[in-house]
Amino acid sequence: MDFLKTLHVGTNNKGVSTGIQSIESKGEIINSYSPVDGKLIGSVISANKESYEAVIKKAGEAFLQWRLMPAPKRGEIIRQIGEALRKYKEPLGKLVSYEMGKSLQEGYGEVQEMIDICDFAVGLSRQLHGLTMHSERSGHRMYEQWHPLGIVGIISAFNFPVAVWSWNAMLAWVCGDVCVWKPSEKTPLCAIACQNITGEVFAKNNVPEGVSCLITGGRDIGEWMSADERIPLVSATGSTRMGKAVGAAVGKRLGRALLELGGNNAIIISKDADLDIAIRGAIFGAVGTSGQRCTTTRRLIIQEDVYDKVKNRLTSAYRQLSIGNPLEEKNHVGPLIDKDAVKLYMQSIEACRKEGGNFIVEGGVLEGDGYESGCYVKPCIAEAKPGYTIVQHETFAPILYLLKYNTIEDAIKIQNEVPQGLSSSIMTLNLREAEKFLSHAGSDCGIANVNIGTSGAEIGGAFGGEKETGGGRESGSDAWRNYMRRQTNTINYSPDLPLAQGIKFDL
Numbered sequence: 065m066d067f068l069k070t071l072h073v074g075t076n077n078k079g080v081s082t083g084i085q086s087i088e089s090k091g092e093i094i095n096s097y098s099p100v101d102g103k104l105i106g107s108v109i110s111a112n113k114e115s116y117e118a119v120i121k122k123a124g125e126a127f128l129q130w131r132l133m134p135a136p137k138r139g140e141i142i143r144q145i146g147e148a149l150r151k152y153k154e155p156l157g158k159l160v161s162y163e164m165g166k167s168l169q170e171g172y173g174e175v176q177e178m179i180d181i182c183d184f185a186v187g188l189s190r191q192l193h194g195l196t197m198h199s200e201r202s203g204h205r206m207y208e209q210w211h212p213l214g215i216v217g218i219i220s221a222f223n224f225p226v227a228v229w230s231w232n233a234m235l236a237w238v239c240g241d242v243c244v245w246k247p248s249e250k251t252p253l254c255a256i257a258c259q260n261i262t263g264e265v266f267a268k269n270n271v272p273e274g275v276s277c278l279i280t281g282g283r284d285i286g287e288w289m290s291a292d293e294r295i296p297l298v299s300a301t302g303s304t305r306m307g308k309a310v311g312a313a314v315g316k317r318l319g320r321a322l323l324e325l326g327g328n329n330a331i332i333i334s335k336d337a338d339l340d341i342a343i344r345g346a347i348f349g350a351v352g353t354s355g356q357r358c359t360t361t362r363r364l365i366i367q368e369d370v371y372d373k374v375k376n377r378l379t380s381a382y383r384q385l386s387i388g389n390p391l392e393e394k395n396h397v398g399p400l401i402d403k404d405a406v407k408l409y410m411q412s413i414e415a416c417r418k419e420g421g422n423f424i425v426e427g428g429v430l431e432g433d434g435y436e437s438g439c440y441v442k443p444c445i446a447e448a449k450p451g452y453t454i455v456q457h458e459t460f461a462p463i464l465y466l467l468k469y470n471t472i473e474d475a476i477k478i479q480n481e482v483p484q485g486l487s488s489s490i491m492t493l494n495l496r497e498a499e500k501f502l503s504h505a506g507s508d509c510g511i512a513n514v515n516i517g518t519s520g521a522e523i524g525g526a527f528g529g530e531k532e533t534g535g536g537r538e539s540g541s542d543a544w545r546n547y548m549r550r551q552t553n554t555i556n557y558s559p560d561l562p563l564a565q566g567i568k569f570d571l
Contacts, residue, residue: 065162067155068105071257079108079252079280080115082122083273084263089115091281096253099165099399100389102437108252110281113288119277120294123215123242126274131212131240138238139189144265145234146182149175152261156226156254158391163251164225165399165439166353167390178230180523181539185234188544192239200565203558210548212240213320217289219300219310222401223356223460225251226258228324231523231539232299232547233262237275239547241297244277246289250401252280290314290321297322297547301358304458304484304532311534322546323534324527326458327486329509329518330363330479332501334472334492335370338515342491343377345517346464349489351385351397351443352519355462356405358533359487359511359519363455365467365475375424375466378445382425385443388434399439400461409441409461415454416463421446427463450478458484472497480508486529487511487518510537 068074078086079094091110098105111119130138149156153175161171194208216236220229225247233243247255259278266276279285286306290298290313299322300310307325314321331349333342349361366374390398400406406429413427427444434440443462448455455465469475479488488509490501498514500506510529511521521527526541528534537543563569 067158070155071152071159072260073106073159073253073257075106077106077108077253077256079256079278080111080119081259081263081278082119083271083276084267085273087115087118091115094249094252094280096163096251098162099401099437099439100162100391105163106253108256108280110249111279111285116279116285116288119244119279120215120292122274123244123277124274124294126272127212127214127242129272130242130275133240135189135192135238135240138240139186141265141269141271142182142189142234142238143186144269145262146179146186148261148265149179149182153179156257156261159257160225160254161390161398163253164222165390165401166356167395167398168393170353171390174224174227177227177523181230181234184523184540185238188235189238192544192548194550199554201556201562203556203560205555205557206553208550208552210239210545210550213296213547213549214241215295216241216243216547217292217295217298218243218245219286219289219298219302220245220247221302222248222250223353223358225254228301228538229255229258231527233276235544236547239544241547242275242277244279244289244295246279246281246285249280249282255280286310287313291317293317293319296320299536299538300324304534307534320546322536322538324358324536324538325534326484326532327358327360327529328362328456328458328482328484329359329487330365330489331361331518332469332475332479332490332492333364333366333370333374334490334494334497335367336494336497337370337491338493339370339374339377341515343374343381345489345491346378347381349517349519350464351462354397354400354441355443356401356460357519359521361464361518362458363465363467363479365469365478367475368468368470371468379424382443382445387430387440387442397443397462399437400441401439403438405460406439406441408459409463412454412457412459412461412463413444416446416448416452416465419448419452419454421448421452421454421465450481456482472500476501476506483532484529485509485531486533487513487521489513489516489518491515
């Protein structure tokens with residue numbers, strides 16, 4: 065495939081790198097099979113303990129040089145990375161689609177998100193400012209400043225194999241940090257392609273080896289990073305189970321953990337909603353990326369007066385979904401990531417049935433021409449109740465649960481009664497309902513939207529959630545502060561040495 069050659073992703077790849085240079089490793093072989101057609105795309109040599117140590121050592125050395133470069137100059141290098149991503153948007157978007165399984169438009173959109181965060185980081189490079197404060201002591205000045213942390217460890221998930229890394233890496237780099245990236249072992253080639261693209265830019269600018277490091281591998285790599293005191297910040301995206309393990313390991317050594325974990329997102333559809341917008345938002349939210357986004361719409365909480373109308377329109381719309389090869393733009397839904405995901409999908413359907421769920425759009429695994437990988441499933445819809453155990457659970461698959469409510473207070477209560485707290489939405493033209501939903505008595509999620517769906521966040525806002533979603537914030541707003549350490553400074557320019565709080569200490 066031409067896009068693999070363009071990105072210099074061959075059949076056999078070294079998955080341990082400190083920039084443009086690869087490091088010899090005697091780790092296991094990771095084979096990447098496409099969920100699109102089941103074919104082997106390529107193989108990657110993963111890290112072992114020896115190559116891991118070599119990477120961390122090189123990253124530590126690079127930090128000592130990189131932090132001294134003025135932030136605007138670091139920003140200029142990030143600008144060039146953005147330009148390189150524009151150049152490679154088409155082949156990289158195709159690789160994302162082919163290795164992960166999301167639609168081609170979503171693959172392109174993920175690369176565009178990387179470009180956008182580069183633009184954001186360039187502007188940020190001239191705005192890493194602190195505050196000044198008035199001192200209570202005469203002849204004193206107080207201010208705060210921000211310094212880079214050091215090595216930032218990034219553990220990313222398969223569903224956004226490149227964008228979430230870029231959220232972390234571009235901000236960390238512009239802040240003066242260096243990055244060690246452990247991508248999902250399910251999408252290693254996307255990571256190698258990104259390393260190749262950034263490596264070319266870094267080499268052209270004489271950036272020291274070790275500013276951008278890649279370590280492919282399994283769970284053990286993540287465990288090494290989490291326990292490594294040389295890595296002050298570990299940013300991890302994935303399941304709540306994984307996040308709890310990372311958080312505990314990092315917390316044990318008093319490091320920092322930035323966690324972006326599971327979501328169980330709901331859209332409330334009011335009787336005052338614009339149903340055309342509500343239906344479109346709900347469908348994309350539920351089936352986009354084949355239900356494998358952390359912001360996927362998993363629950364529709366529908367006001368009882370419009371429940372039947374919404375149900376009927378959804379049923380009709382689901383019949384029009386085209387499921388197939390995501391590289392063909394006519395298809396709305398691609399495959400799940402692998403057969404393990406298909407198994408979890410089928411188990412969740414069965415669990416819903418056992419609890420009394422009524423499937424108004426049936427699920428199942430697709431077979432026949434075009435579905436040889438065994439990873440294609442039918443998006444399905446079940447009428448359920450909020451108390452069902454399965455409704456409280458996040459299934460990474462296109463299963464949508466319909467729940468009925470009476471008052472807006474009921475709807476908000478139902479929405480908040482799950483362990484996760486990432487994204488939420490209300491569809492309403494009623495100003496009072498919208499404002500209540502956004503108030504302190506409304507949604508308990510990190511993201512709360514009105515008249516748009518739960519997925520499709522822009523990079524300008526801080527991204528993240530509450531409760532079992534982990535509490536982290538990435539991407540826009542002031543998320544850059546995660547990657548720096550704050551320092552308060554007091555300067556005495558007087559001839560005296562007064563103490564704070566009026567304390568006297570005379571000799």
